[in-house]
Amino acid sequence: MARALRLLSRTVVRLRPLPVQGPTRGFSASVQEPFHVCVVGSGPAGFYTADRMLKGHEGAQVDIIDRLPTPFGLVRSGVAPDHPETKIVVNQFSRVAANGRCSFFGNVTLGRDVSLSELRETYHAVVLAYGAESDRSLGIPGEDLKGIHSAREFVWWYNGHPDMCDLSPDLKNTQSAVVLGQGNVALDVARILLRCKTELATTDIADYALDALCGSTIRKVYLVGRRGPVQAACTAKELREILGLKNVRVCIKEADLATSPADEEEMRSSRIQRRVYELLSKAASAHRDNSCNDQKELHFVFFRRPTRFTPSENGSTVGAVELEKTALKVDEVTRKQVAVGTGEFEDLKCGLVLKSIGYKSLPVQGLPFDKIRGVVPNLRGRVMSSESETATVETGLYVVGWLKRGPTGIVATNLHCAEETVASILEDDRKGVLRAPSDSKKHGRTGLVEILEQKNVHFVPFSGWEKIDSKEKMAGQLRNKPREKITTWDGLQKAANE
Ligand code: NAP
Numbered sequence: 001m002a003r004a005l006r007l008l009s010r011t012v013v014r015l016r017p018l019p020v021q022g023p024t025r026g027f028s029a030s031v032q033e034p035f036h037v038c039v040v041g042s043g044p045a046g047f048y049t050a051d052r053m054l055k056g057h058e059g060a061q062v063d064i065i066d067r068l069p070t071p072f073g074l075v076r077s078g079v080a081p082d083h084p085e086t087k088i089v090v091n092q093f094s095r096v097a098a099n100g101r102c103s104f105f106g107n108v109t110l111g112r113d114v115s116l117s118e119l120r121e122t123y124h125a126v127v128l129a130y131g132a133e134s135d136r137s138l139g140i141p142g143e144d145l146k147g148i149h150s151a152r153e154f155v156w157w158y159n160g161h162p163d164m165c166d167l168s169p170d171l172k173n174t175q176s177a178v179v180l181g182q183g184n185v186a187l188d189v190a191r192i193l194l195r196c197k198t199e200l201a202t203t204d205i206a207d208y209a210l211d212a213l214c215g216s217t218i219r220k221v222y223l224v225g226r227r228g229p230v231q232a233a234c235t236a237k238e239l240r241e242i243l244g245l246k247n248v249r250v251c252i253k254e255a256d257l258a259t260s261p262a263d264e265e266e267m268r269s270s271r272i273q274r275r276v277y278e279l280l281s282k283a284a285s286a287h288r289d290n291s292c293n294d295q296k297e298l299h300f301v302f303f304r305r306p307t308r309f310t311p312s313e314n315g316s317t318v319g320a321v322e323l324e325k326t327a328l329k330v331d332e333v334t335r336k337q338v339a340v341g342t343g344e345f346e347d348l349k350c351g352l353v354l355k356s357i358g359y360k361s362l363p364v365q366g367l368p369f370d371k372i373r374g375v376v377p378n379l380r381g382r383v384m385s386s387e388s389e390t391a392t393v394e395t396g397l398y399v400v401g402w403l404k405r406g407p408t409g410i411v412a413t414n415l416h417c418a419e420e421t422v423a424s425i426l427e428d429d430r431k432g433v434l435r436a437p438s439d440s441k442k443h444g445r446t447g448l449v450e451i452l453e454q455k456n457v458h459f460v461p462f463s464g465w466e467k468i469d470s471k472e473k474m475a476g477q478l479r480n481k482p483r484e485k486i487t488t489w490d491g492l493q494k495a496a497n498e
Contacts, residue, residue: 035059035429036444038123040110041130042066043073044411045401047093048418049127054099056426062102063123063445067109068162069460069492070468071097073131075411077161080188081203082195084482089411097462103445105452106460107493111364113457114448116397122447124434125396125425128367128376128383132359132402136374138180142309146170147318151185151356158192158213160206160485162492170317171216174351178321180306181356182225183233189354190221191242194296199246204476204483220297222348226305226326226339229256229280230263236275242298243283249297252284256302262330262337301348303327305339309353320347359407368394375399375406381421382428396434398425464496471495 037053039046042064050062070076072090079086097104108114110130119126135150137143149169156164177193179186192200197214205213225232229252232239243250257280259267267274280300304323312319323346326339361376363369368385370377376399377384377391383399384391400421401414409417428434435442443450452459468486472495475484486492 033059033435034061034444035125035435036123036442036447037062037125037127037425038119038444038448039064039127039129040066040119041073041128041401041403042068042071042093042104042106043129043131043401043414044075044089044093045131045404045414045418046073046127046129047071047096048415049129049400049422050102051092051096052418052422053127053425054096054101056422057429060101061444063105063448064097064102065105065108065110065114065448065459067107067130069106069464069489069496071104071106071462071465077156077159079159079411080155080192081159081205082191082200084203086411104460104462104465105448106462106465106496108452108457108459113455114451116364116366118451119448120396121441122451123396123444124429124442125398127381127398127400127421127425128403129400130361130403132361132374132407134360134362135355136358136360138306138355138357140306140308142311142318145309145311145318146316147174147351148309148353148355151179151181151189151354152359154189154354155185158205158209160209160487162487162489165206165208165487169212169352171212171218171352173217173317175217176220176222176348176350177218177352177354178222178224178348178350179354179356180224180321181233181358182223182300183356183358184235184238185359186223186354186356187234187238187242189356190223190298191245193218193221194242194245194248194298196246202480204481204485206485206487207479208487218296218352220299222299222301222350224301224304224306224321224323224348226303227328227337228259228263228302229300230259230266230273230277231328231337232276232280232300232302234276235272236279239276239279243279245298247295249295250283250286251297251299252280253302254284256300257281257284260328262328266337303339304346304348305341307341307345310347312351318351318353320349321353322347359402361403361407367397373406376403378404379424381417381424395428458493460493460496467498468492468495471498 037060039049053060053062135152157167179190303326305326306321307324308322309318310320324341325344328337329340331338360374368377370387377387378399381398383394383397398421400418472483476482
């Protein structure tokens with residue numbers, strides 16, 4: 001135990017009572033006891049929660065656990081390699097991890113290495129911030145054919161996530177890729193397929209992905225939306241970026257740009273939608289220089305929904321996506337325009353399909369979960385026993401990020417989300433809900449270390465991640481990249497232990 005505790009961050013494991021001031025004044029439990037908080041998941045939602053918790057409660061000791069040996073969640077494995085500016089936030093997260101009252105436990109999986117009930121017994125508050133690590137499915141025939149991947153898998157692959165380093169998408173036997181969905185993730189994957197490889201070479205993209213993309217034969221990427229250009233789910237900045245890619249001809253059918261009174265109404269109430277529509281309209285009519293032989297094509301396909309995948313001649317690989325033409329109809333309940341099939345079908349030939357229709361969260365044992373919405377039922381971050389009106393609060397259990405509100409929003413959205421959840425925790429603590437004066441079972445960090453030792457789990461502390469980090473950065477320097485990511489479980493663990 002002592003050795004394990006020494007391993008933790010470069011940290012002072014402070015178990016002495018801390019002075020209590022400011023926002024924590026008036027909490028009910030004895031000030032002699034630290035307030036033990038465990039955050040599960042070290043992405044933006046997890047780190048913002050830890051930050052706000054440490055700032056809001058001087059007695060708080062915050063442990064962040066993550067199933068990966070590396071911290072930062074989607075900032076490392078979701079944000080596109082050609083968006084380095086979005087990754088700068090890790091500097092702020094690293095300062096949080098360096099706080100003497102914060103510890104990182106990488107390589108620890110909730111539900112396998114430690115159960116939710118064990119965490120709840122060990123900590124005064126448990127905050128689930130493990131996001132959405134699965135995918136929505138279309139539920140149409142042929143979805144299992146080779147050559148069809150979720151965008152999440154493809155993103156994890158090019159970002160060197162150790163679970164997806166062996167994906168090996170076949171980029172060599174086709175000229176056409178179809179991306180289903182028109183959100184920002186769809187734009188990310190389309191952009192990575194189309195972007196000039198010399199531009200990618202100086203990013204932190206995984207080396208095997210860069211090699212595969214350099215050898216890619218894909219010339220045409222189709223971005224398929226079931227609704228129209230007014231409803232495209234992407235945002236203007238990301239759209240502008242893809243529309244401006246070097247050597248890429250953008251193809252948009254003028255007829256798809258016709259708007260209905262309902263579309264006009266939507267654009268009046270959403271500046272983002274109006275801006276996206278304007279950018280698409282401008283791109284449709286823009287004169288493009290066709291002089292370059294190496295030109296690729298980006299096709300925006302609107303009003304089409306996928307109905308099945310058909311195999312190529314070899315039988316097991318995707319050869320086409322069958323699309324049904326759609327029309328928009330106002331839903332009577334939500335008052336939103338939804339796509340309805342017209343009964344008219346067409347095939348779009350391709351050898352690669354990336355389904356970018358949204359991420360999905362997964363429950364763990366003992367956690368109330370709304371399977372339809374894919375979120376944990378909660379009231380301002382407090383986990384509720386169910387969605388029903390008679391639901392009760394799960395004392396000491398909280399949720400934040402995509403698991404709380406569904407898979408939407410940018411990195412910064414998680415700051416407000418974390419502030420709301422932390423406010424609930426602080427309020428509950430002030431009211432004396434979380435700490436009974438006689439409660440001696442909540443050992444926090446020492447309790448977690450004990451559980452992990454009993455189960456022979458070798459966790460990676462923040463100092464282990466720092467070893468990975470410096471090794472990656474050194475390897476990157478040799479290739480003029482910000483880092484060369486270590487992409488296997490073994491490699492990461494070895495680097496953390498060196
Ligand atoms: P998203 O924005 O929700 O987009 C999902 C897309 O899938 C929409 O076009 C949606 O169409 C479509 N779709 C859903 N179900 C479908 C179905 N059954 N059949 C056909 N199409 C379907 O999700 P996302 O792209 O995964 O992005 C997740 C979040 O991360 C978003 O908030 C995004 O802005 C954010 N993000 C931001 C950045 C950035 O800032 N650079 C980068 C990546 C991600 P409908 O609209 O018709 O439902």
